[in-house]
Amino acid sequence: MAAHTRDWDAFVVPADEGAVHMDLAVDGITCAACMGEIERGLARLPGIRKARVNLTNQRLAVDWHSDMTGADEIVAELSRLGYTAHPFDPARQKDRRDQAGQALLRAMAVAGFAGMNIMLLSISVWSGNATDITPETRDFFHWLSALIALPTIAYAGRPFFVSAGRALRAGRLNMDVPIVIGVSLAAAVSVVQTMQHQHHAYFESAVMLLFFLLVGRYLDHNMRGRTRSFAENIAALKVEVAARIGPDGSVREVPLSKIAPGDLVLVMSGDRIPIDGVIEEGTSEIDQSLITGETVLHPVTKGERVYAGTVNGEGTLQLRVSVASGATLLDEVNRLLETAAQAKSLYVRIADRAAQLYAPLVHGAALLTFVGWIAFGLDWQASLVIAISVLIITCPCALGLAVPAVQVVASGQLFRSGVLLNSEDAIERLSDVDTIVFDKTGTLTTAEPVLVAGEAVPQELLANAGRLALSSRHPLSMALVKASGSILPFKDVTEVPGAGVEAVIDGKGLRLGSPAFCGVREADVEALLKWYPGSSIIAAKHGDQPAVLLPVRQSLRSDAAEIIEQLRHVGYKLEILSGDRQGAVMAIAAELGITNWKAGMKPGDKYAHLEALKLSGRKVLMVGDGLNDAPALAGAYVSLSPVTAVHLSQAAADAVFLGGRLQPVADALSISRRARRAIEQNLWISALYNVVAVPVAVIGLVTPLMAAVAMSASSIAVTANALRLRWGHNGSRKLEP
């Protein structure tokens, strides 16, 4: 960690009785033993009131008296125990207790309780109707059912009423509209039947329908909540803080939300630049591959603008935090994002498309039934009862569950494959894809640079250079450390600002740094760059021996070639759109065998290219991570972004994938294709059920018992079909054509 202290007060929130509260994301809680160890370890600190690990979302909540222990001591104790922990930025952590989920669970509990009790009464009535129930007992049971059902529908039905109301106000039809009509009509006609001392009432159908649907809603919500909390943990562990320089010159680390435009921020050598700003003091080279896709280091100096997500090289920088001024890359990206977001809202979900087809059909059928029976000579009230029973039997139970059931199972599988969904309909859209457009830097390649052709370097020199690199904070030195596997830094290393590091080994000077620092001629560097396009060259020199040039560049993800080959085999059209230079992109494209590639693309170019693809009727999956990809990610039919991506891109993407491999991209496609198939099967199952049930209802033969059995059977069939997705598909799966 940097030398300056962190402003811990910015991370804690007041709790009751004078204590303070802090939530931390803890990396590496894998088992119950860790949980006990952390809680016991923290309990030993003075003043700790409560330390509780939540194993489900891997978080730690601590309440303590701030006058007895500091937040820094808590984090220090955790790291002494072997856990990396980082507090959440209170301003960014939304909704500590999941309000929406709890409301759904409460509604589900109420509907479940009511449904079971009404079912108990209904079964008595059904068996009584077949034997010798007295009309008084039956009426008593019906009134009791009404007493339970009506408040339940009013309470547990709220999520559906709200959503249906919103859709109708916007002039659309969604799945909740027929659900609300079905439930309200079932309740209303049951009350009328009860008042007229009829044999049948439909209270249990209405309430059980709500219960089944709420189960689906809750599971769906829960799965996305898990994804969301996981993503929040990752954000917290990425240590998103900035070192603010106070008016008195003191430096304190604060959460990003506490930084305002105009603040002065210190960026040490090797640190990630936390926030957009203009350089006030200092010169350096920055790695801006996350922003432009370009892998070559870019020199910056006073007055130039730098972006969050880039990595600072040698020098120390002071930034003046600035808001977008209207003429920068970020503004252009933001403008394009707005355009892209407007274009995207056109997608209509499968369930809503089904509802648009289904609702007029069913309501038309009910109307025809009503008119038909009147024409046939039945009185209007009996005709109405039959028409309503048509509505109830076609009650959209199976249809309402068809999509959510599959969605829950599929998003669980995606989660296990390391894909976290941002948007609800990502699965449906992923299954439609026929073209995949990749960004190069950070997407096809890893985010960190590695040493290429390391085997050509003399072993002893590589080992020494690696140990020397441990003392440098330059972004490229990590590549050398990794390649050599060094762990022991040299003593007495001198750093030459803007050039490199130097130490005396075996009586001879060892230098590591820029080629010029090691006395290499410019022409030699040029020649090497021809061999390794797009790489950055560093040099090492020991004593009088000739200097050795070390090309460093971002390399392909370990399984990139294999996954690309798989995707091509399945029939996806593949393209690369990169902001990097021609040579670097060409090399990667040749290695992967992708013939459609474009280099030097600006954010607007990428977006325009995607628009062109869209116009030619392609459904494009965009995979990218940089700021320059953000508009393309937002404008694509569907998009994925690695977890190393900049904030803006992650927010614009439909899903985020974890890890250093490309496998999750292939998994996301294959899982969503299978999910799409299951969704379609489910829609057919419920359609088939309706084809059988509706004619029976139209001729007026439906009893409530039949309705209840048929509805439950169709719901169970649909759910079982969704669960089938899980069978025999654990771990990574091959794509099927």
Add this chain to the structure above:
Amino acid sequence: MDVLIYLIPAALCLGLLGLAGFLWSLKHGQYDDLEGAKWRILEDDDLESVREDVPVASAK
């Protein structure tokens, strides 16, 4: 069958009791960490529950 008049309300009350119990447990965060709860029953370090180093709230 007159017995039903008070048996059924009694049954409903029992059911309501169960519902109230569930809502209570939901409100008190019993479902916040389903993963950890199953392991916590195996821990036995909560036997000595009195701790001297924590100040009582009123003493502050």
